[in-house]
Amino acid sequence: MQSFTEENYLKTIYNLANRQQGEVSTNALAEVTATKAASVTDMLRKLAEKQLIHYKKYQGVRLTEEGERLALQIIRRHRLWEVFLVEKLGFSWDQVHDIAEELEHVRSEELVTRLDSYLGNPQFDPHGDPIPTSAGQMPETGYRKLSEAEVGEGVCLMAVLEHSTGFLRHLDYSDLSLGSTVIIQEINAFDKSFRVQTETGRMVFVSHEVAKNLLVN
Amino acid sequence: MQSFTEENYLKTIYNLANRQQGEVSTNALAEVTATKAASVTDMLRKLAEKQLIHYKKYQGVRLTEEGERLALQIIRRHRLWEVFLVEKLGFSWDQVHDIAEELEHVRSEELVTRLDSYLGNPQFDPHGDPIPTSAGQMPETGYRKLSEAEVGEGVCLMAVLEHSTGFLRHLDYSDLSLGSTVIIQEINAFDKSFRVQTETGRMVFVSHEVAKNLLVN
DNA sequence: CTAAAAATTTAGACTGGCCTAAATTTTTAT
DNA sequence: ATAAAAATTTAGGCCAGTCTAAATTTTTAG
Structure with missing residues (x-):
């Protein structure tokens, strides 16, 4: 314990x-x-x-193996609660981190099991992070960073590496939502910023710093 | 804090x-x-x-007033989480106390507000206890103990004063569920136990000890 | 290769919440 | 009314988790 x-x-x-x-x-x-x-x-x-x-x-x-097992259990709880907060209580993805940080410590196997099935056994949390299995496996995703993509590619936004409210709000403002596809129009040679076309047709700039924290497929 | x-x-x-x-x-x-x-x-x-x-x-x-305000806030959170655990996750009423004991300490006004409305602003928890209002008022119920009722009365079971698994299970076995009506057939002069007819027609005995922990209307 | 810088650990101390044992206050019983 | 019993508080100490300051080890730069 x-x-x-x-x-x-x-x-x-x-x-x-x-x-x-x-x-x-x-x-x-x-x-x-x-x-x-x-x-x-x-x-x-x-x-x-x-x-x-x-x-x-x-x-x-x-x-150690045991340490990793425990870590994954806690991460599983954290991510399941984030799904609950967004899907069921209607929080936005930039509000849930701190609350899940507390909920993740509630100790009850039964609770996690029931929550998981109540949520429909989700595979990803609202930030696109994979939810570890009840058996203690972290699913592989094979995503790469947007910053590693090239001009002309159309990529699907899958997850974020940064969970801060500021960062997530910025994505909302820039029309960059998980699950949507963007087409890379141009990479600025000077600051490595990306100009991309969002799914709704808007043309937005993505700084290199932001691109490094966006995972795509 | x-x-x-x-x-x-x-x-x-x-x-x-x-x-x-x-x-x-x-x-x-x-x-x-x-x-x-x-x-x-x-x-x-x-x-x-x-x-x-x-x-x-x-x-x-x-x-103090401030102390009572805080106490009611915590009790409100506890009871709302109990409703969640029973209504949404399908726990039985004898399983939820300890889990709610942990959940009640999660600190977020917003969370409580959203949870309350997600649950449909319930007035009572699964044990029949009234849920304090967001303004910090404990609703009055006016219930009395079953042990104070008399032969011939038909009373509606409204709440329990004891939350232990053992007690609640015993009620389940005895066909005594909240919201149901029982008719008092006889009160044993020797041990003050009650013989009552439950809503489904069963005749069951309720010890004085149990009757003291059952609130009725 | 070695001296300065950076990273890390040790030593000693603090707070919160708990304990036991002893002292004190209140209650109870004659 | 007062002595014994019960309840409560005080004194002193422990453990978890943190801190600062000092000591030690590792890394880095010239």
């Missing part, structure tokens, strides 16, 4: 490990968890004792 | 105050919160500093 704090560390380690490659650093964890490096070290010692992470001093950290 | 623990104390003080009359005792709180009297004293000092309770040493405790 883990505390909220431990669950949050596990989830954060999972997310960082699958964003960058290799071990996760103490400093990176400190930044995401909004604590200090010294506090992270304390927690890593504790998680290592519980066999949830592989940890060697000064060498960074990696989840 | 209160901690989970503080929220639980406020809720417990509210419930005890409206069950017994007058001030709530340290020992009673210790029993319900499953802690020791010394721990309760510590917390009472803290809540008094925050002006959430009226507290004089050795004299018991009473909620």
